[in-house]
Amino acid sequence: MTRSCSAVGCSTRDTMLSRERGLSFHQFPTDTIQRSKWIRAVNRVDPRSKKIWIPGPGAILCSKHFQESDFESYGIRRKLKKGAVPSVSLYKVLKSSCKQS
Numbered sequence: 001m002t003r004s005c006s007a008v009g010c011s012t013r014d015t016m017l018s019r020e021r022g023l024s025f026h027q028f029p030t031d032t033i034q035r036s037k038w039i040r041a042v043n044r045v046d047p048r049s050k051k052i053w054i055p056g057p058g059a060i061l062c063s064k065h066f067q068e069s070d071f072e073s074y075g076i077r078r079k080l081k082k083g084a085v086p087s088v089s090l091y092k093v094l095k096s097s098c099k100q101s
């Protein structure tokens with residue numbers, strides 16, 4: 001099963017090709033506080049319940065939503081730093097693209 005990024009307006013899928021392009025994929029943290037920070041950052045609304053969207057067990061975000069400084073490198077592998085919160089290209093992108101049109 002191919003998973004895709006959970007961020008609003010982002011359609012990056014977790015495929016070999018994406019990984020070859022240097023993207024990495026990160027599951028939502030299990031720590032409650034950290035997890036709620038991610039949920040708030042993603043700021044996604046469930047279309048059915050109209051409530052804040054809660055990530056399922058397989059929910060992931062792609063590395064586009066993190067700053068370079070949020071990562072630690074182990075050789076060729078990258079890992080998110082403890083406490084990193086997504087801050088890049090989230091819902092704000094949609095808002096700014098609306099203004100342009």
Ligand SMILES: [Zn+2]
Nearest residue numbers: 005007010062
């Ligand atoms: Zn993404």
